[in-house]
Amino acid sequence: MKQSQPRYIMVGGFLGAGKTTAILKLAEHLKRQGRAVGLITNDQGTGLVDTAMARASDFPVEEISGGCFCCRFNSLVDATRKLTATTRPDVLIAEPVGSCTDLMATVTLPMKQLYGENYRIAPLSVLVDPIRAMRVLGLGGGRQFAPKVTYIYRKQLEEANLLVVNKCELLDATQTAKLVAALKQNFPKADVFAVSARTGDGLAAWFDRILTGELSATDIMDVDYITYGVGEAMLGWLNATARLSGSPVDGNELLLRIGCALRDRLAKADAEIAHLKMTLTATGDGLDIAVANLVRTDAVPELSFRLAEPFTEGELTVNLRAQAEPALLERIVREVAGECGAALGSLASFKPGQPNPTHRVDAGGVEHRPVLP
Ligand SMILES: Nc1nc2c(ncn2[C@@H]2O[C@H](COP(=O)(O)OP(=O)(O)OP(=O)(O)O)[C@@H](O)[C@H]2O)c(=O)[nH]1
Ligand SMILES: [Mg+2]
Incomplete structure (x- = not known):
């Protein structure tokens, strides 16, 4: 039997963390259970590899290009409506641009407040690539991004309900435990999962949470939109x-x-x-x-x-x-x-333009406009 309200799942995380790979795994998992899935891809430009991958995997997909979900919130809503009308999905899975942050205040909470009747909003997941995350958290050496880009990276982790360390098969058990512990210590609000979208390890527990867990009221974080804009433009x-x-x-x-x-x-x-x-x-x-x-x-x-x-x-x-x-x-x-x-x-x-979200609200529905340059 069809659920009347499709579940809206958003899987964020920095560029290259494995969002598309994990989303396609989730979509296949749902398809095997006989559940209909609609995918929404997003990018600052057009001509997207992610959309090509989703289409090649034969899932219905809507693409929002030329801007991120937060700045094109109404396009995101249109895409969810279109998919809902054409494919009657049980689950909608959206992948935001990997250089975006503040998604809880600008997408998840507005979606819940404005369209909570239409969609069940899942907790916000943020994926990380373990090598990149270890460098950012000072656990591993190697090339780094500039501090303002790293600011965005850390803000993404800070707002996660579910922090998902992906590509775990690249680490040994000690490295995984160290990274998970560091994430828990730095971002205590999040539940941390360790998975490999490639091998399938650990996915079941995370899928279970996003498919059955509810978004509980959550604070919004402080974001310096000037640093965010400069970091994105780097x-x-x-x-x-x-x-x-x-x-x-x-x-x-x-x-x-x-x-x-x-x-x-x-x-x-x-x-x-x-x-x-x-x-x-x-x-x-x-x-x-x-x-x-x-x-x-x-x-x-x-x-x-x-x-x-x-x-x-x-x-x-x-x-x-x-x-x-x-x-x-x-x-x-x-x-x-x-x-x-x-x-x-x-x-x-x-270069991406200065982020300027359509909405920015807290869990009580109060608007918090960012300070822009
Ligand atoms: N080793 C390993 N590689 C993975 C895993 N999951 C994804 N990858 C690889 O990571 C790279 C990036 O994966 P994507 O799924 O395209 O990453 P993304 O987060 O969607 O990237 P953007 O859309 O650019 O932000 C690809 O080479 C994937 O094959 C994993 O579990 N293990
Ligand atoms: Mg992707």
């Missing part, structure tokens, strides 16, 4: 598409080679990668897709989806978010595209 965004054609090649290898070429140039320019994600789709077969990702400049690109057939002709999509000027990202992408014989189609590079 991240350059680039979305591009390109056509590739030639004799049949291993498209998976080709995608990894492009990833390495981009990474090497970004490393030389001292640009810390937040998330480089790319898809390669063969012409005429949107369901056969390769996806490559890289979530730090000092890591290696890896494939999260593989093309099943040799690649002859098709489209490359590049979504690059890094701490760098957009012009630098553009120059590097143009150089690498030229070297691989990729004919660039659309290309947009920019």
